[in-house]
Amino acid sequence: MNRVNKERHVYIFKSPEYFRRFFPNEQPLLKIGMAKDVSKRMEDLRGKCGLFDLARVSDCEDRPMEFYWKVEEVVHTELLNFRRLFNCKKFRNAKGTETEHQEWFAVDEEAALRTVQRWRRFTELEPYDENGILKDHWSRMIQPKNMEHPDAEEQWNDSQSRDIRWTKWLDEGAKECDNV
Ligand SMILES: [Zn+2]
Numbered sequence: 001m002n003r004v005n006k007e008r009h010v011y012i013f014k015s016p017e018y019f020r021r022f023f024p025n026e027q028p029l030l031k032i033g034m035a036k037d038v039s040k041r042m043e044d045l046r047g048k049c050g051l052f053d054l055a056r057v058s059d060c061e062d063r064p065m066e067f068y069w070k071v072e073e074v075v076h077t078e079l080l081n082f083r084r085l086f087n088c089k090k091f092r093n094a095k096g097t098e099t100e101h102q103e104w105f106a107v108d109e110e111a112a113l114r115t116v117q118r119w120r121r122f123t124e125l126e127p128y129d130e131n132g133i134l135k136d137h138w139s140r141m142i143q144p145k146n147m148e149h150p151d152a153e154e155q156w157n158d159s160q161s162r163d164i165r166w167t168k169w170l171d172e173g174a175k176e177c178d179n180v
Contacts, residue, residue: 007064008034010071010120012057012112013042018050022089029086029104030057030112032075034068049101050090057109059116067123070132074119078166081156082107111159118163122170125177141173 012032019028035041038056046054065071076083086104105112127138140146147169154161 007066008036008068009038009062009064010034010068010075010116011038011041011062012059012109012116013045013051013054014057014109015051015054017053027106027108029084029106030109031086031101031104032072032079032112032116033103034072036064048090049088057113059113061117061120065120065123067128067132070128071116071119071123074122075115076103078115078119078162079105079107079112107159111163114159114163118166118170122173125174137177138173141169141176 016028082105084104084106085100088099
């Protein structure tokens with residue numbers, strides 16, 4: 001495969017009406033995933049899972065990337081506390097039981113978008129070598145002494161403080177990166 005063929009988009013999907021109808025007492029979930037053809041993935045999910053109003057959260061910084069899987073991995077890790085199993089109402093496996101889908105998050109759109117865009121920006125600084133291993137500069141940046149640690153009073157679901165903390169870390173790393 002050539003380089004372009006390996007590139008994928010990281011997307012955020014929402015399906016607000018679906019979740020209001022089937023899970024009225026819960027925060028609507030968002031799916032954060034990766035695809036080569038986002039429209040096709042959306043069509044697949046609409047049909048397979050009955051997500052009738054599935055739509056993409058608008059993302060003006062979207063572009064296909066080679067290290068899309070790193071973006072997704074880091075985003076999923078940051079949002080781990082918001083991850084939910086989505087008990088699909090339509091798709092049943094071979095045994096006829098309901099299927100639980102991965103990659104769904106009870107997080108608001110803005111926080112999801114900020115997270116995706118931040119780690120996309122990080123990945124564009126080419127912090128990984130060809131094997132997906134962090135280069136020296138960024139390995140140093142993730143040492144505990146080079147990271148700010150959340151204050152005791154920061155709540156686990158305080159997306160804004162978390163965003164500020166990581167954005168600062170990224171900006172500092174990017175600045176030093178230029179000087180290496
Ligand atoms: Zn499904």
